Amino acid sequence: MRYSRPVVTLADVARHAGVSTATASRIINNSPKPVAEHLRERVLAAVNELQFVPNANARQLARADRSAVGVIVHDVSDPYFAEITRGLQRVAAEHGRLVIICNSYRDPERELAYVDLLHAHRTAAIVLAGSGYHDTAATARLQHKLRVYRDAGGRVAVVGRHEHTGDAIVPENEKGGYLAGDALYRLGHTAIGVIAGPRHLTTTTDRLAGLQRAAREHRRRITSRHVVYAGFDRDGGVTAAAELLERNPAITALAALNDSMAVGALACLRERGIDVPERVSVIGFDDMPVAVDVTPALSTVRLPLEEIGMRAMALALRGGQGAPTTETAAARLVLRGSTAAAPPQGR
Amino acid sequence: MRYSRPVVTLADVARHAGVSTATASRIINNSPKPVAEHLRERVLAAVNELQFVPNANARQLARADRSAVGVIVHDVSDPYFAEITRGLQRVAAEHGRLVIICNSYRDPERELAYVDLLHAHRTAAIVLAGSGYHDTAATARLQHKLRVYRDAGGRVAVVGRHEHTGDAIVPENEKGGYLAGDALYRLGHTAIGVIAGPRHLTTTTDRLAGLQRAAREHRRRITSRHVVYAGFDRDGGVTAAAELLERNPAITALAALNDSMAVGALACLRERGIDVPERVSVIGFDDMPVAVDVTPALSTVRLPLEEIGMRAMALALRGGQGAPTTETAAARLVLRGSTAAAPPQGR
DNA sequence: ATCTGCCAGGAAAGCGCTTACCTCGGTGCT
DNA sequence: AGCACCGAGGTAAGCGCTTTCCTGGCAGAT
Numbered sequence: 176m177r178y179s180r181p182v183v184t185l186a187d188v189a190r191h192a193g194v195s196t197a198t199a200s201r202i203i204n205n206s207p208k209p210v211a212e213h214l215r216e217r218v219l220a221a222v223n224e225l226q227f228v229p230n231a232n233a234r235q236l237a238r239a240d241r242s243a244v245g246v247i248v249h250d251v252s253d254p255y256f257a258e259i260t261r262g263l264q265r266v267a268a269e270h271g272r273l274v275i276i277c278n279s280y281r282d283p284e285r286e287l288a289y290v291d292l293l294h295a296h297r298t299a300a301i302v303l304a305g306s307g308y309h310d311t312a313a314t315a316r317l318q319h320k321l322r323v324y325r326d327a328g329g330r331v332a333v334v335g336r337h338e339h340t341g342d343a344i345v346p347e348n349e350k351g352g353y354l355a356g357d358a359l360y361r362l363g364h365t366a367i368g369v370i371a372g373p374r375h376l377t378t379t380t381d382r383l384a385g386l387q388r389a390a391r392e393h394r395r396r397i398t399s400r401h402v403v404y405a406g407f408d409r410d411g412g413v414t415a416a417a418e419l420l421e422r423n424p425a426i427t428a429l430a431a432l433n434d435s436m437a438v439g440a441l442a443c444l445r446e447r448g449i450d451v452p453e454r455v456s457v458i459g460f461d462d463m464p465v466a467v468d469v470t471p472a473l474s475t476v477r478l479p480l481e482e483i484g485m486r487a488m489a490l491a492l493r494g495g496q497g498a499p500t501t502e503t504a505a506a507r508l509v510l511r512g513s514t515a516a517a518p519p520q521g522r
Numbered sequence: 523m524r525y526s527r528p529v530v531t532l533a534d535v536a537r538h539a540g541v542s543t544a545t546a547s548r549i550i551n552n553s554p555k556p557v558a559e560h561l562r563e564r565v566l567a568a569v570n571e572l573q574f575v576p577n578a579n580a581r582q583l584a585r586a587d588r589s590a591v592g593v594i595v596h597d598v599s600d601p602y603f604a605e606i607t608r609g610l611q612r613v614a615a616e617h618g619r620l621v622i623i624c625n626s627y628r629d630p631e632r633e634l635a636y637v638d639l640l641h642a643h644r645t646a647a648i649v650l651a652g653s654g655y656h657d658t659a660a661t662a663r664l665q666h667k668l669r670v671y672r673d674a675g676g677r678v679a680v681v682g683r684h685e686h687t688g689d690a691i692v693p694e695n696e697k698g699g700y701l702a703g704d705a706l707y708r709l710g711h712t713a714i715g716v717i718a719g720p721r722h723l724t725t726t727t728d729r730l731a732g733l734q735r736a737a738r739e740h741r742r743r744i745t746s747r748h749v750v751y752a753g754f755d756r757d758g759g760v761t762a763a764a765e766l767l768e769r770n771p772a773i774t775a776l777a778a779l780n781d782s783m784a785v786g787a788l789a790c791l792r793e794r795g796i797d798v799p800e801r802v803s804v805i806g807f808d809d810m811p812v813a814v815d816v817t818p819a820l821s822t823v824r825l826p827l828e829e830i831g832m833r834a835m836a837l838a839l840r841g842g843q844g845a846p847t848t849e850t851a852a853a854r855l856v857l858r859g860s861t862a863a864a865p866p867q868g869r
Numbered sequence: 870a871t872c873t874g875c876c877a878g879g880a881a882a883g884c885g886c887t888t889a890c891c892t893c894g895g896t897g898c899t
Numbered sequence: 900a901g902c903a904c905c906g907a908g909g910t911a912a913g914c915g916c917t918t919t920c921c922t923g924g925c926a927g928a929t
Contacts, residue, residue, distance in 0.1 A: 182674055184885055195909045200887060208888095209907070226670045231642035232579040233885035236914045251623070252608040257599035264625055273639060276598070276623040278611055292620060295578035323573045327529055409811070438815050445817075464756070468785050470792075470817030531915055542879045547917060555918095558877070580915035583884045 183225045192221040203229065235297065241329070243273040244491060245293030249281045249305040253408070254463045255433065255480065259304050259334060262484020270492055272299070279305070281373075283313035290320045293329075300330035300491035304484070306378035307336040314338050332491035334483055337377055342490035343501045344483050348378055351476040351506030352385020355430050355458045358474070358508055360393040363517035364428035364456060368419035369397060370436045372407040379404070382432045382460060401426075405436070412439020420447070427455055427517045434459035434466050437473055441513070452515035462509055471512030478506055530572045539568040550576065582644065588675070590620040591838060592640030596628045596652040600755070601810045602780065602827065606651050606681060609831020617839055619646070626652075628720075630660035637667045640676075647677035647838035651831070653725035654683040661685050679838035681830055684724055689837035690848045691830050695725055698823040698853030699732020702777050702805050705821070705855055707740040710864035711775035711803060715766035716744060717783045719754040726751070729779045729807060748773075752783070759786020767794070774802055774864045781806040781813050784820055788860070799862035809856055818859030825853055 189199040194214055201208050202218045221227070235242075246263055248256040260276065267274045275298065279286040286303075293301050301324065308314060321331050321340040331341030335348070359367055369386060372379040383402070390397045403418045405411030412431055416439065419426060429444075431437035437459030444451050451457055451471055459466060462477035483504045490500060536546040541561055548555050549565045568574070582589075593610055595603040607623065614621045622645065626633040633650075640648050648671065655661060668678050668687040678688030682695070706714055716733060719726040730749070737744045750765050752758030759778055763786065766773060776791075778784035784806030791798050798804055798818055806813060809824035830851045837847060 182885095185887095186885080196886080197888075197910075198908060201908090204887085206888090211907070214908085226673075228638060228641045228670070228674070230583070230644060230885050231639075232582045232644060233914090234642075234887075235579045236577070236583055236916085237885075237887040239914080250608070251598050252601075252604035254599075254601070254604075257601075257604055261597070261599040268625075273622070273624075275620070277620075278615075291575060292578075294575045295581075297577060297579060323575070326573075327575070409815075442815060465812050465815065468756075468789060468812065468816050529915095532917095533915075543916080544879060544881090544918075545877090548878090551917080553918090556877070561878085577915050580884090581917075583886085584915075584917040586884080 183227045185227070185229065188218065188221045188225055188227045191225060192217040194218060241297050241299035243275055243296065243298045244300045244302065244488070245275045245277065245289070245296070245298040246302045246304065247277045247279055247286060247289050247293070250278050251276055254435070254465065255461055256304060258463070258480035259484040259487075262481035262486075263302060263304075263488045264484075265481075266485045266488035266492070272492065281305075281376075283308055283310060283317070287313075287316055287320055290317065290324060294320070294324045294327065298329065300332065302332045302334070302487050302491050303336060304334035304487065305336075306372075306376040307338055309375045309377060309380065330491050332487045334487045335378060341499050342487075343499070344487045344490070344504055345501060346478050346483060346504045347506040348381035349385040349388070351460060351478065352382035352387075352432075353389045354385070354506060354508040355382075355460065355476050356386040356389025357392070358510065358514065359428045359430060359456065359458060360389060360395065362428075362456065362514060365395060365517070366423060366426045367395075367397060367401060367428045367430055368416075368423060368426045369402040370412055370415040370419065370429060370431040370440055371402055371404045372411070372432045372436070374404045376407070379407075379432055386430060407433055408435045409439040409442070412436030413443045414439075416440035416443040420449075428514070429455060429457045431457065431459050434461045434463040434473060434475055437475065437513075438465060438469055441469055441473070452513050454518060456514040456517070458514055466509075466511070469513075474511045474514040475509050476506050477509045479504055530574045532574070532576065535565065535568045535572055535574045538572060539564040541565060588644050588646035590622055590643065590645045591647045591649065591835070592622045592624065592636070592643070592645040593649045593651065594624045594626055594633060594636050594640075597625050598623055601782070601812065602808055603651060605810070605827035606831040606834075609828035609833075610649060610651075610835045611831075612828075613832045613835035613839070619839065628652075628723075630655055630657060630664070634660075634663055634667060637664065637671060641667075641671045641674065645676065647679065649679045649681070649834050649838050650683060651681035651834065652683075653719075653723040654685055656722045656724060656727070677838050679834045681834045682725060688846050689834075690846070691834045691837070691851055692848060693825050693830060693851045694853040695728035696732040696735070698807060698825065699729035699734075699779075700736045701732070701853060701855040702807065702823050703733040703736025704739070705857065705861065706775045706777060706803065706805060707736060707742065709775075709803065709861060712742060712864070713770060713773045714742075714744060714748060714775045714777055715763075715770060715773045716749040717759055717762040717766065717776060717778040717787055718749055718751045719758070719779045719783070721751045723754070726754075726779055733777060754780055755782045756786040756789070759783030760790045761786075763787035763790040767796075775861075776802060776804045778804065778806050781808045781810040781820060781822055784822065784860075785812060785816055788816055788820070799860050801865060803861040803864070805861055813856075813858070816860075821855075821857045821859070821861040823853050824856045826851055 185196050189196045199218050202215050277289040333343045403415040405415040429440050459473045459475035462475045466473040466475050532543050536543040546565050549562050624636040680690045682693050750762040752762040776787050806820050806822035809822045813820040
């Protein structure tokens with residue numbers, strides 16, 4: 176069934192133009208080596224007539240250079256990664272690089288498999304974006320695979336990972352958590368519920384740590400009954416908010432560890448007829464585009480996502496020289512309508 | 523500066539294990555050909571010790587099969603494509619296929635370049651998602667490139683394109699437009715403003731055509747002063763809504779040709795203190811996740827985006843047999859809080 | 870004991886390119 | 900006129916794999 180069509184090769188083009196493959200190749204890649212004009216025309220005409228499309232695999236095999244770059248994210252369709260990816264693509268496109276995007280769906284195994292895959296394809300670099308895992312075994316294996324990849328000449332840049340093998344952009348997650356917490360405490364909230372992401376993600380623990388620090392500074396404590404871990408998405412936000420409200424009716428503020436969850440929390444509160452921010456304040460994290468379109472507009476901690484992507488790709492593409500760099504991406508507090516002073520009865 | 527590291531090859535593995543490359547290859551790819559157990563162990567041990575990662579390019583060159591599949595979308599970070607891409611990836615992953623995602627950013631030139639690129643990489647299939655252009659020249663060139671690709675053995679599947687070379691999934695854009703219009707007219711609206719996407723996109727004209735048909739059926743007309751073309755995103759919605767309101771103060775309903783624009787319209791109305799849906803009804807298109815989180819929740823026309831992606835990938839991956847298939851994806855009206863009966867003073 | 874048959878394993882021929890190296894004709898010099 | 904030199908174009912050697920085809924050793928049959 177699978178009859179192979181007569182694929183056009185460079186040899187066909189050369190034959191058709193009456194030159195050697197060497198000359199044809201030189202013309203097609205316009206190499207520095209000078210070639211007579213009439214030959215060039217003949218070859219180009221042949222390329223066009225035969226509709227020759229050079230085999231990228233053969234080409235890549237023959238020359239030693241690497242050009243494509245791989246990107247591994249949790250899920251491009253998640254706005255957080257969509258923003259980062261946009262930045263990555265932008266810079267890659269400027270450099271004429273092809274980007275191969277892989278979704279790990281937060282599965283460490285799949286992540287490992289993709290590193291191998293990108294290594295096998297001899298990509299020039301791998302950009303790994305997204306939280307790391309609190310899973311020593313998986314982390315060690317990943318570290319190891321990345322090291323092998325680097326030893327084989329690949330570059331690695333990571334975004335928001337602690338285990339930075341290579342260059343890294345680290346968003347100020349702890350600092351951001353602190354900013355959110357500090358803002359809430361300053362508004363007079365004392366009972367704060369935290370809608371956290373998955374326990375095993377470092378992003379969760381980092382942001383939470385910032386919140387705790389703010390609490391400490393304001394001589395408060397965030398006990399475990401004020402923290403609910405859930406999926407890092409809208410639905411996770413809905414269920415976590417519901418549980419938090421159930422467990423602690425006195426809560427006057429909800430801090431979600433990302434905007435998706437915050438939006439879910441808003442939905443949950445709306446459904447229960449709890450006014451935001453009058454009765455309960457809500458603050459998110461990331462400042463995703465949707466934040467300004469929900470009602471009330473979401474207060475949050477802004478992370479320059481697209482910029483992070485751009486910087487990560489720039490690091491990955493810059494020459495191999497120099498020691499690995501670690502850059503931080505600043506978190507900034509953005510207050511909108513979803514936060515307000517704690518209501519009087521909240522003490 | 524660029525000293526090449528000693529890259530491990532299959533030959534190294536074979537030597538290290540004391541076998542031929544043929545045997546090593548057979549073991550690594552566990553080919554059907556039987557191999558003695560002790561050799562297998564030795565080779566696998568060597569692979570592990572040397573951290574051998576086979577060169578995918580060489581492999582691809584040596585065997586004739588194609589495995590990766592390319593996807594060209596306007597922009598993955600746009601929720602519309604993010605949803606579709608999610609579906610595409612899902613099915614591809616089930617088949618163990620690598621997906622290469624390319625963003626054309628709605629630039630026909632870039633689109634062409636990517637087709638060449640994916641062709642060069644000998645991908646098994648190309649999935650082209652996103653509206654086509656009303657640009658005969660560009661369309662013809664694209665058609666041509668796709669034909670060359672198919673002649674060379676590639677498969678092509680398109681989503682929402684008229685010029686279907688190969689398999690196609692076509693969302694019911696016209697029908698959806700009709701549903702939106704019909705719903706609005708039934709609610710008693712007579713002056714409807716249309717927030718349209720870019721003029722040169724077929725998606726825009728198709729959806730608009732549906733709206734026009736509904737108008738005709740209700741013995742109304744949508745004149746050009748009731749239509750504003752803008753960018754297919756939130757900002758486009760904001761500016762278009764503003765202009766529409768300015769031009770036709772009597773408008774009681776706004777139909778946006780996608781949800782992003784509808785969300786922008788909502789923002790614009792909110793800012794001007796115009797109540798939705800009391801004074802003005804708003805309806806979107808696509809039913810993106812954000813639709814339920816804005817206030818009021820957005821009435822819209824649902825398109826099964828993820829499913830569309832899944833079906834498109836399924837078409838692209840199924841064997842080459844059979845004539846090109848065209849499947850339609852059903853549009854469905856989803857009424858939420860942003861639409862209501864026309865206010866009395868609206869006649 | 871000799872022959873046939875079988876099968877595990879190896880030699881080698883590509884896959885479609887790039888490029889180092891060689892060839893050969895023409896030029897400028899003595 | 901004879902030489903060295905130069906440079907456009909071709910020859911061929913890989914790049915790292917897969918796979919066809921061949922080899923040689925062994926078991927079973929006669």
